[in-house]
Amino acid sequence: MSRKALIAANWKMYKTPAEAKAFTDAFLPLVAGHTRDEIALFPSVTSLATVVAAVAGSNVIAGLQNMHFAEEGAYTGETSAAMLKAVGATHTLIGHSERRQYFNETDEIVNKKLHTALKHGIVPVVCIGEHLHEREAGLTSAICCAQLRAAFAGISAEAAAPVVIAYEPVWAIGTGKTATPAMAVEAHQTIRAEIAALLGSEAADAMRILYGGSVKPENACELLCMADIDGALVGGASLKADSFAAIVHY
Numbered sequence: 001m002s003r004k005a006l007i008a009a010n011w012k013m014y015k016t017p018a019e020a021k022a023f024t025d026a027f028l029p030l031v032a033g034h035t036r037d038e039i040a041l042f043p044s045v046t047s048l049a050t051v052v053a054a055v056a057g058s059n060v061i062a063g064l065q066n067m068h069f070a071e072e073g074a075y076t077g078e079t080s081a082a083m084l085k086a087v088g089a090t091h092t093l094i095g096h097s098e099r100r101q102y103f104n105e106t107d108e109i110v111n112k113k114l115h116t117a118l119k120h121g122i123v124p125v126v127c128i129g130e131h132l133h134e135r136e137a138g139l140t141s142a143i144c145c146a147q148l149r150a151a152f153a154g155i156s157a158e159a160a161a162p163v164v165i166a167y168e169p170v171w172a173i174g175t176g177k178t179a180t181p182a183m184a185v186e187a188h189q190t191i192r193a194e195i196a197a198l199l200g201s202e203a204a205d206a207m208r209i210l211y212g213g214s215v216k217p218e219n220a221c222e223l224l225c226m227a228d229i230d231g232a233l234v235g236g237a238s239l240k241a242d243s244f245a246a247i248v249h250y
Contacts, residue, residue: 003208005224005231006164007248008040008125009238010065010093010212011047020047023241024054030245034059037231039248040091041238045079052088063091066099067122069112081120091123093233095151097170107150114151118159125164125233126151127212128191132171140169140187145194157199165209166233167191172213174235181222184211188228217246224250 015023020043031039039060043051051062068078084092094117095110110126117124128147130140144167152160167187172178179187188209196204211223212233223229238244 003206003230005037006040006125006208006210007037007224007231008042008063008091008166008210008233009244010042010096010233010235011044011239012065012098012235013044014239015043015047017047017050020050021054023239024051024060026241027245028055028058028060030241031059031248034248037248042091042093048084048089049087056088061090063089063093063123063125065093065096067092067094067113067117069109069116071116081116081122084122085120089122091125092117093166094124094126095147096127097129097168097173101170107147110147110151111153114155114163118155118162123162123164125166125210127166127168127233129168129170129213135169135171141190144187144191148191148194149198152195152198157203160199160203161206163207165191165195165207166212167209168212168233174214176214178214178219178223179211181226184223185226185228188226192228215247217243217250220247220250 040063041051042063042065048064055062064084067084068075068080072080094113099105114124128144130143134143169179191209192204195207208230210231210233211229215232215234216237224232234247
């Protein structure tokens with residue numbers, strides 16, 4: 001089954017609204033007419049409305065880096081699905097390793113957020129991946145499969161159709177270390193097999209699995225040209241328009 005790749009920029013805690021606008025003004029002409037892949041920008045919440053407006057009518061979509069699972073309530077500092085949609089965003093990241101590490105997001109919270117995103121018609125990009133000590137202990141498959149089982153708990157194959165998975169080995173995020181194409185493909189094949197076990201082979205064949213972890217123009221092609229890798233979630237290399245455009249044009 002042919003899967004359209006998704007190339008996504010996670011800006012993390014960078015870019016003011018003015019900086020986000022300057023990026024999109026520079027970036028959109030560099031990818032105008034590019035239809036091979038979907039392109040998404042994930043700014044911080046303060047720049048989201050700016051980015052949504054800036055990409056309107058283009059081939060680039062906008063999402064948010066995080067979303068709370070509750071409809072509303074006394075959750076200071078959080079953003080609800082309704083708020084995200086009201087601004088015009090269509091996607092959200094869920095369970096990024098930095099959210100898990102620094103903000104104590106558990107597999108249960110990831111599952112709740114996934115349910116909420118799907119309920120509201122928001123495309124969720126669910127992040128999974130192992131730490132270095134887990135890889136060295138041979139636990140990559142066990143960790144990824146456990147995270148998948150927890151994330152999809154109570155979700156049917158039909159409901160899960162919009163979901164995107166992002167495999168991000170934690171040891172490769174922001175470190176300059178990158179999984180080799182063979183390592184990445186092995187993990188992606190394991191993930192797809194687990195999705196098949198959970199949701200069926202048809203759902204597994206259709207679901208996009210991105211790679212994330214020090215993706216840059218120099219290694220984008222060798223990773224993204226692999227059959228089981230359906231795009232990338234890009235961190236540092238997405239902060240400059242020309243760099244991210246070069247990855248899009250891998």
